[in-house]
Amino acid sequence: MNLKTLFVTVGATAMLAAAASADPVTLRVQTHYATEHPTGKQLAIWADDVQTMSGGDITIEMFYSSSVVATTETFDAAINGIVDCDATGGAYQTGKNPAFQFVGDIMGGYETPWQQYSWLYYGDGYDAAQELYNAQNMQLVGWAIYGQESLSSSAPIAGLEDLKGWKFRSPPGMETEIFEQLGASPIVMDFTEIFTALETGIIDGADASGLYNNVGLGLYDIVKHATYPGFHSMPSDHLACNLDVWNGLTDQQRRIIDTAWQKLAFQIALSNGKNNSAAASELAAAGVTLHEWSPEDRAAFRAAAQATWEDWGTRSPEAGSILASHKEYMKQLGLID
DSSP states (O other): OHHHHHHHHHHHHHHHHHHHHHHOEEEEEESSSTTSSHHHHHHHHHHHHHHEEEEEEEEOOOOTTOOOOOGGGGGHHHTSEEESSESBBBGGGTTTGGGEEEEEEEOOOSSHHHHHHHHHHHHHHHHHHHHHHHHHTEEEEEEEEEOOEEEEEEEEEOGGGGGTTTTEEOOOHHHHHHHHTOOOOEEEEOGGGGGHHHHTTSOOOEEOOHHHHHHTTTGGOOOOOOEESSSSSSEEEEEEEHHHHHHOOHHHHHHHHHHHHHHHHHHHHHHHHHHHHHHHHHHHHHHEEOOOOOHHHHHHHHOOOOOHHHHHHOOOOOOHHHHHHHHHHHHHHOOOO
């Protein structure tokens, strides 16, 4: 063996030894999705991918259905060390900074998951969002976007006029203001409360998830109307981890988690596009009426959404900055003038 080969061999052995000596870590991650929910199942695959790719060096302990704390409290639970990572979404944190709306659900903005992902990775979105998360001692690892959501209702929701007086579950933040402007009565409640609230008549409908995911939630066992294709909301679920925990991982561990999450993000968007189409056919055959809004009603909703964007953009410097980034990128994509 010559000296060069010896140096290469010793170096490689040292690198392998260093990797092998990294302390095994267990990350406690809470999601609002149930184990049987389609996204819950994808998260289980992600956890297994991380554990397998790390050779058991990283164990992901998943807590489903907001079993540790309420959905809206998951972010704070990660900040305070009750869990290590939050797998819900940024839109739940608008009380901390209104800018979280623009990393959680832009409302009436991008038309496909791929456009929204591209802002994060190619439209300077990741740096802008990371600054927002880091200020809370959190690290944004990535997004999971399943596509446009469908509104579910016990009565027809075929257009703008049907929103008048419509009482429905809404996530917190910008959505409530947009729908209130259009005459609806949004009620903010935890994701886990939707089924019971529909069943007992507390609400007439819900903004919960995409069509296929709503089937998984069992919503159409109760209500028989939905909007499809969706148009109003395309939320970004996130993986966000306590910054001290994240910085305490090795570079190898961080890359494994990030790579596995990007696989999950791709699979969620891809599978839900296919599954939504199949669900639409099955629901129509089962007697659920699917309502496609007219171009005029969609335009009216988008106008209301954009007016609300501008208002939210004035609520903090970070909100204004991230909104400006979105608008610049949407113009590049030809989505807005």
